[in-house]
Amino acid sequence: MITELGHFALILAFAVAIVQMIVPLIGAQKRWPGWMAVAEPAAGAQFALTALSFGALMWAFINSDFSLKLVVENSHSAKPMLYKISGTWGNHEGSMLLWVLILTLFGAMAAWFGGNLPPSLRARVLSVQSAIAVAFFAFIIFTSNPFLRLETPPFDGRDLNPLLQDPGLAFHPPFLYLGYVGLSMAFSFAVAALIEGRVDAAWGRWVRPWTLAAWIFLTIGIALGSWWAYYELGWGGFWFWDPVENASFMPWLLAAALLHSAIVVEKRESLKSWTILLAILAFGFSLIGTFIVRSGLLTSVHAFANDPERGVFILAIMAFFMGGALILFTLRAGAMEAKGVFGLVSRESALVVNNLLLAVACFVVFVGTMWPLLAEMFFDRKLSVGPPFFNAAFTPFMVLLGLILPVGSVLPWKRARIARAARPLRYAFVLALAVGGLAWTMQSGRSLLGPMGLFLGAWLVAGVGVELAQRTGRGAGRWARLRRLPRADWGKAVAHAGLGVTMAGIAGLTAWTQDDIRVAQIGQPWDVGGYTLTLNEVNEVRGPNYQSTQAEVILSRDGSVISQLSPEKRFYPVARMPTTEAAIDYNLARDVYVVIGDQQDNGGWTVRVYVKPLTNWIWIGCGLMALGGLLSLSDRRFRVAAGARKTRATPVAAE
Amino acid sequence: MKRLVLILMLLASPLAAVQPDEMLADPALEARARELSKGLRCLVCRNESIDESNASLARDLRILLRERLVAGDTDAEAVDFIVQRYGEYVLLRPEVTGANWLLWGAGPLMLLIAGGVGFVYLRGRSRATQAGETPLSPEEEARLREILKD
Numbered sequence: 001m002i003t004e005l006g007h008f009a010l011i012l013a014f015a016v017a018i019v020q021m022i023v024p025l026i027g028a029q030k031r032w033p034g035w036m037a038v039a040e041p042a043a044g045a046q047f048a049l050t051a052l053s054f055g056a057l058m059w060a061f062i063n064s065d066f067s068l069k070l071v072v073e074n075s076h077s078a079k080p081m082l083y084k085i086s087g088t089w090g091n092h093e094g095s096m097l098l099w100v101l102i103l104t105l106f107g108a109m110a111a112w113f114g115g116n117l118p119p120s121l122r123a124r125v126l127s128v129q130s131a132i133a134v135a136f137f138a139f140i141i142f143t144s145n146p147f148l149r150l151e152t153p154p155f156d157g158r159d160l161n162p163l164l165q166d167p168g169l170a171f172h173p174p175f176l177y178l179g180y181v182g183l184s185m186a187f188s189f190a191v192a193a194l195i196e197g198r199v200d201a202a203w204g205r206w207v208r209p210w211t212l213a214a215w216i217f218l219t220i221g222i223a224l225g226s227w228w229a230y231y232e233l234g235w236g237g238f239w240f241w242d243p244v245e246n247a248s249f250m251p252w253l254l255a256a257a258l259l260h261s262a263i264v265v266e267k268r269e270s271l272k273s274w275t276i277l278l279a280i281l282a283f284g285f286s287l288i289g290t291f292i293v294r295s296g297l298l299t300s301v302h303a304f305a306n307d308p309e310r311g312v313f314i315l316a317i318m319a320f321f322m323g324g325a326l327i328l329f330t331l332r333a334g335a336m337e338a339k340g341v342f343g344l345v346s347r348e349s350a351l352v353v354n355n356l357l358l359a360v361a362c363f364v365v366f367v368g369t370m371w372p373l374l375a376e377m378f379f380d381r382k383l384s385v386g387p388p389f390f391n392a393a394f395t396p397f398m399v400l401l402g403l404i405l406p407v408g409s410v411l412p413w414k415r416a417r418i419a420r421a422a423r424p425l426r427y428a429f430v431l432a433l434a435v436g437g438l439a440w441t442m443q444s445g446r447s448l449l450g451p452m453g454l455f456l457g458a459w460l461v462a463g464v465g466v467e468l469a470q471r472t473g474r475g476a477g478r479w480a481r482l483r484r485l486p487r488a489d490w491g492k493a494v495a496h497a498g499l500g501v502t503m504a505g506i507a508g509l510t511a512w513t514q515d516d517i518r519v520a521q522i523g524q525p526w527d528v529g530g531y532t533l534t535l536n537e538v539n540e541v542r543g544p545n546y547q548s549t550q551a552e553v554i555l556s557r558d559g560s561v562i563s564q565l566s567p568e569k570r571f572y573p574v575a576r577m578p579t580t581e582a583a584i585d586y587n588l589a590r591d592v593y594v595v596i597g598d599q600q601d602n603g604g605w606t607v608r609v610y611v612k613p614l615t616n617w618i619w620i621g622c623g624l625m626a627l628g629g630l631l632s633l634s635d636r637r638f639r640v641a642a643g644a645r646k647t648r649a650t651p652v653a654a655e
Numbered sequence: 656m657k658r659l660v661l662i663l664m665l666l667a668s669p670l671a672a673v674q675p676d677e678m679l680a681d682p683a684l685e686a687r688a689r690e691l692s693k694g695l696r697c698l699v700c701r702n703e704s705i706d707e708s709n710a711s712l713a714r715d716l717r718i719l720l721r722e723r724l725v726a727g728d729t730d731a732e733a734v735d736f737i738v739q740r741y742g743e744y745v746l747l748r749p750e751v752t753g754a755n756w757l758l759w760g761a762g763p764l765m766l767l768i769a770g771g772v773g774f775v776y777l778r779g780r781s782r783a784t785q786a787g788e789t790p791l792s793p794e795e796e797a798r799l800r801e802i803l804k805d
Binding site: 270338343361379389393608 | 673778
């Protein structure tokens with residue numbers, strides 16, 4: 001019964017979405033307040049109905065309702081409760097339902113908190129947002145219905161893919177989707193502004209919090225996913241340049257660019273058409289990501305439902321929204337005249353360079369991701385594009401970005417003299433050189449990567465320090481002034497420092513990882529990278545829905561025990577799949593990562609040990625970036641309805 | 656039941672990448688083999704190198720690669736040997752030949768184009784005048800210079 005209610009609610013939500021797509025748009029065109037006002041309750045109703053539907057599906061998973069096809073295929077009665085809940089979105093149909101749930105949530109938020117928007121803009125934004133929802137409701141109902149029943153329900157389910165039975169699944173996809181789908185708000189604002197025919201500073205101010213929120217969620221989602229891969233997949237990589245990872249990374253890069261260009265729109269009324277284009281493309285890349293994951297066109301570790309029919313459907317959605325928005329863009333972009341005047345050397349120019357680097361870096365990732373497909377279609381070459389390509393082709397852009405960032409962020413607006421603005425940074429530069437040099441001398445004749453990464457990290461963090469010192473002047477009262485800095489400035493400082501920390505972490509991990517593979521006998525110690533490890537015992541353990549071979553490894557240094565690690569090798573009988581559960585001793589300087597393998601003929605066990613310096617900096621840096629975003633989001637100027645009054649002046653009528 | 660599980664475990668346990676019995680005794684040679692196998696794709700996996708992969712085919716390739724190195728092949732010869740048998744699909748780093756120039760050139764080329772467009776835009780902005788402002792006439796400019804000289 002509850003299942004049918006959920007199904008019915010989904011169809012009702014679809015109907016409401018259609019109404020919300022059409023009525024407010026006509027209302028905004030004809031200036032009928034009643035018609036425009038439909039959008040607000042409709043957005044709320046749409047969200048409530050979708051939430052009801054999602055709740056019904058989750059109910060079926062929690063109660064292991066095996067009359068539901070989806071539950072049978074992805075659940076098992078012996079599965080721990082956490083994974084029953086998170087299993088709701090650990091499959092294609094359920095994850096699409098989560099996708100639209102978040103889409104409608106953003107629509108409802110825009111309706112509830114959009115009180116300071118001019119009515120016609122708000123109506124158009126909600127209408128465009130609802131158009132996206134209509135497309136995805138249709139997609140779910142016609143190609144991927146999660147509420148299909150089985151005629152003869154089996155006694156038990158087929159269990160969830162064991163790799164997904166991890167707390168990571170509970171958090172990684174929801175955050176990622178909040179990010180992906182959050183970009184739909186930027187898209188809706190861009191298209192609404194194009195229909196409206198005006199983009200001004202107020203528009204920049206409205207669109208920025210949404211982009212910022214989406215970017216924060218994407219940052220957290222990507223970081224969680226990479227951390228999950230790091231501890232779960234068993235060889236301690238954190239990023240694989242897998243098509244699906246790239247699919248989440250491309251919108252992240254563009255959202256980062258959009259954040260910065262929206263500042264220029266807001267403060268200087270320039271870069272308007274570029275910002276609109278970025279907003280359209282950022283969401284476009286979200287759709288491409290959805291397409292890549294669902295169509296099975298590119299092989300990836302994130303194997304989802306690979307169904308050509310679904311792929312075609314999403315391709316059609318993508319073609320419609322991207323095509324429509326870009327046509328509208330070419331028709332209207334000319335009308336958006338830039339107002340601000342600024343010199344070649346200025347904060348504005350620095351932000352243009354930032355956008356340039358981020359957008360081109362995104363383009364490189366895009367070409368690399370699609371190249372196997374293109375090469376096969378047009379040049380009849382079956383080839384692979386793997387991590388070595390991306391590391392070589394992508395990294396230079398990030399190095400360049402890191403090099404210019406501290407300089408760009410201290411440049412004044414409008415017109416600047418670079419020598420004068422950058423002069424205080426010389427201390428930061430010397431400090432960074434010293435850190436890089438120290439790393440260079442301490443490592444023995446290996447690549448430049450490690451020292452370069454540490455140099456960049458130190459340069460970014462020290463640059464932030466110098467900038468804060470500059471902002472607060474000299475003498476007494478500095479701390480008070482520091483505390484009074486606007487939250488947005490703090491956000492900028494923390495996020496930029498976070499980028500530096502992440503860069504240093506990536507370089508440290510990539511350049512200085514030590515690994516050791518051997519057959520370890522029980523009780524015989526061995527050394528890896530200054531640590532001593534001893535395999536104490538290996539036991540068979542039984543988990544709720546798996547068998548486990550659990551080892552006990554003692555990690556010590558100079559005779560004193562640091563920790564006891566328990567790497568596991570699990571086997572899930574229902575899914576017939578083995579997984580490795582690495583044991584990791586975390587700390588700020590390094591991770592010691594231990595994996596247990598098979599027993600050998602001579603009675604020993606294969607043990608793999610990695611010592612990975614600075615690994616946790618990667619995720620600490622991501623956390624700082626997200627925190628910076630949050631600080632910026634909480635800035636006062638987004639809360640007060642500044643700019644709203646100004647736009648009451650009659651907008652240019654759209655023909 | 657326990658025996659069944661054990662059998663299943665044996666069947667389904669191609670666990671964990673490089674095995675100790677594959678490794679070469681000479682550390683220098685082994686290091687070369689590890690480095691090379693990071694650039695070779697496991698053909699039956701989804702986007703994994705043979706160094707990371709658990710599949711048995713990846714194991715065969717790892718052993719084959721090490722045999723070539725022991726036989727005295729250079730790095731390039733050993734990789735060529737595998738490419739000749741399995742096609743360029745095994746290379747995770749696409750070769751810079753033919754159409755792949757497009758792939759490798761895409762980034763730098765785009766940076767040049769975007770940089771050019773960006774520069775033209777920025778120059779336009781720095782030369783643009785505020786709306787409603789008229790530039791100074793030559794006489795006014797001369798007068799301004801007079802005033803500033805004092």
